[in-house]
Amino acid sequence: MSGRAGGPPRRALVVGAGLIGTSVALALRERGHDVWLADVKPDHLRQAEELGAGSAHRGESVDVTVVAVPPGSTAQVIVQRLNDDQRNTVTDTASIKREVQQEVERMLDAPSSASHGRAERITRYVGGHPLAGRERGGPQRAHPAMFAGRAWVLTPNAEVSPATLENARWLVTECGATPVTMSAAEHDDALAVTSHLPQLLASALAARLAMQPDPVLQLSGQALRDMTRIAAADPSLWADIATGNALPLAEAIEGLTTSLRDVAAALRSAPPEPEAVRLLIESGGAGHSRLPGKHGGVPRSYQIVPVVVPDQPGQLARLLGDAAAAGVNVEDLRVEHAPGLPVGVIELFVGPESAGVLRTALAERGWTLSDAAEAS
Structure with a gap:
């Protein structure tokens, strides 16, 4: 199997098997690429392996390394990977870029690092940050579609090679995200x-x-x-x-x-x-x-159709099925629970042209509408 960009499968290492790292690994595995994993937490590594995200890394050479560790450790791991595998592109997922890039450059300039050669190594690094995630982490919450349709910022340094930047863009595309290039300062x-x-x-x-x-x-x-x-x-x-x-x-x-x-x-x-x-x-x-609309497009107005839904198995699925049967596309929804009552209000966001159709169809199917449709 080849990836979205075509061509043969590539070899990737993901360092950090948390929510983001495991999601990257799962996305690449889904596209048919060879993936290895590394993590200082044995339980995270085990869980990610059990999810099918890849195999534990034992020194295999790779094309791309993704460093998905906490920001305070990111620069150190990046430099380690630049030293250990002298042909791979190294990128990261930290949500701060300026400090990480400066620390990488400082470590590469250090006398203790001189034997490896700064010039060649810095060309193989490009900062990255996928704008995706959840409020709680861990590999058990990872998903291969985590980055689908999301922006993924790349912050190339002044010395990055064209091949490195292309490899980073390949990674972003294979994960289903959209690459956005800016400086580390602009990102932060x-x-x-x-x-x-x-x-x-x-x-x-x-x-x-x-x-x-x-x-x-x-x-x-x-x-x-x-x-x-x-x-x-x-x-x-x-x-x-x-x-x-x-x-x-x-x-x-x-x-x-x-x-x-x-x-x-x-x-x-x-x-x-x-x-x-x-x-x-x-x-x-x-x-x-001014916030971007659905799929990053121009914002548009919706009508909200509030429906009273019993707090019972299958009721939400039935509601959405009835909306689909009416030929209405539900653009978004919001759940509001009623304190002390076994019901909730599901607010269905639909196009203005569909609100009347949906209200009529749901009423005919026995649903209770809490009030008149409102704009959003």
Whole structure:
């Protein structure tokens, strides 16, 4: 079997058999490539092997090495692989790029590394970061389609060879992702706003819940659950990420807190001033409207059709089957559970032209619609 790009199967090593590394390995295996695995955690390595992600690496030469370890260890493993296999392309998946690239270059320039030759090794390294993942890690949560349709950033250094960059693009394509090339600094500045700040914001908001009495938490709505979904993340991993992108992230935090302080000051005035709140909500709506739409395309408006669904096996499948029977494509859905009741509300996102058709069809099939369709 050959991969998406055609040609014979290639040989890859994945160092780090966690969520991302095992997902990369599974994707490459699905495309018919030979994959080896390495991990300092024997249980992760065993689980990844049992999932069919590859075999334990015992020194085999490879075409491409993917370093998928925590950011604090990434540069050291990259340099080790550049030294150990002198013909392979080495890339990584760390969510910080500037510090990793600088550390790789520093280690290659060190006197202790001079015998290996810096010039040749740096040409075989290109930084990478797949914009995919889950709030909880581990090989047991890996999936070969993890990167399908996702952006995968490549941050080539000034000395990278064309062959190395082509090998990295091959890896991205074989995993089903879309390669996006930018500098390490551009990547880190962007991720401070789009990934690292949201994580800290979700964690800070969820931390406020820890001090609330149980009756207060019973009033938690879907908005709070949505905003804190990623709060159950790995503290050590995120400490690595935050300190590795310290200045851009600090600036992003300061920008956010300035906006909130302005609102707090307006609310403390006598009488409370609504304009600061209005401007913040208005700006938020404008920002949200700029987020890419489905499959990265132009954002489009949907109608939300809320349906009351019993909390029983097979009910969600029946609902989606009825929508399909009506010829309606469900673009997205959201689940909101009713506290203390054996039902939930499934919000179906559909095109405006389909909302009326879907409402009629579901009502005819006995579903309870919670209210009129609303726009999103």
